[in-house]
Amino acid sequence: MLGEEMSRELGGSVLVANVQALLPATPVMCHSDMRKLLVDDDEMGKLHLACKEWGFFQLINHEVAEVIEKMKADVQEFFKLPQKKKNEYAKLPSGVDGYGQNFVVSEDQKLDWADMLFLQCLPASERNMRFWPDEPTSFRETLVKYSSELVKVSNCLLKLMAKNLEINPEQFTNMFEDGRQSVRMNYYPPCVHASKVIGFTPHSDPGGLTLLVQLNEVQGLQIKKNGKWIPISPVPGAFIVNIGDVIEIMSNGEYKSIEHRAVVDPEKERLSIAIFCSPGAGAIIGPLPELTKEKGAIYKSVSREEYIKFVLSRKPVRKSAINLMKLEN
Structure with a gap:
């Protein structure tokens, strides 16, 4: 199935308060307060600039903090299992869903150093429960709730982006209606030879939106x-939100995937959860x-x-998919 193959690339891969300028000297991404976005034109302007110039922003006051904390706890418990x-x-040898390591050599000859669990969340009919952990016992219920809440958050963001682009919001949201949503839970072990490994190879995401939450401060x-x-x-x-290649294409380059x-840290582990939203x-x-x-x-x-065939025809590195979609000058 093509959608399943697209997930392979990802598995291998609401409002906003103060959006601060991203400066190289201050490595803090612009962040938006979701409560203010609906009523504050200045906040909308900052969101627009973040999508145009950076393709990344941090979303606060999203009102799903409780389910985030439950998801964090369950993911941490999963990676602690024997x-x-x-x-x-x-994962099966030819499969997409499931648990596995990403200890493979990347394009620049560095070793990808990651332990991950990749699952298809939506459509619900495509969930393969064989790979959904039953330990901790709350994991499945928490992930279903997390998936549902993030549909609401992503739809809200799509509407806000459409407003900033001065187009009918339904043109964005309809594209993602009954779309695919997958999750990748990442565990990056510490590595004393951190300079010789990479947690995840440089790439842009081929889908629409990615919402990532970090489980610790590393x-x-x-x-x-x-x-x-x-x-x-x-x-x-x-949430660390990034624009995917699909939205760069739909916006005709106005918004940028990055x-x-x-x-990898030489001394401390790092964990994160990424949700991918695709048409x-x-x-x-x-x-x-x-x-x-x-x-x-x-x-x-x-x-x-x-x-999806375009995406699969190139290695998921750099901005290979988006470059393949560009028209000749």
Whole structure:
């Protein structure tokens, strides 16, 4: 199934308060207060700038803190399980869902150093419960709740982005209606040879939106801006939101997906949970007509199925998928 193959790339891969300028000297991403976004034009302007210039922002006051804490606790308990128990949920050789290690050599010859659990959340009919842990006992119920709450958060963000782009919000939300949502839970062990490994190879996300929450205070996420890698200091309790390639394409380049990576700490473990939101079956991936009037379309328009083939035709590194979608000058 094509959607399942798209998940392979990710598995291998609401309001906003004060949005601060992202400065290389101050490695803190702009952050938005969701409560203010609905009523504050200045906050909307800051969100717009973050999506245009950075492709990343931190979302606070999202009103789902309780389920985040439950999800954090269950994920931490899962990774503490004996190896034999975790292996009961191991990925099949040709599979996508399940538990496994990502200890593979990346393009720059560094070793990818990560332990992860990847699961399909939506559509619910595509959940493979064989790989959903039953320990801790609350895990499945918590993940279903977490998935449901993040649909609400992502839909709200899509509407706010559409408003900033001066288009009908339904043009964004309809694309993601009955869409695919998957989760990747990451455990990055400490490594004394941290300079020789990478937590996750540099890439941009091929989907629409990614919402990541960090489980501890260890820095590891970095974004590439003007040729330099900038470390991100996570705001406690915030979602780190990044624009995926699909939204860059739909916005005709107005919003940018950005290259990012995860690095490993030599002494401390790092854990995170990433939710990936992608368009549903039958969606057309291409620039929205209203956003092509001034400079014309700079990306192709293809079916979701064809787009997935584009993604799978290249290694999930750098911005390979988005570059393949660009029209010739």
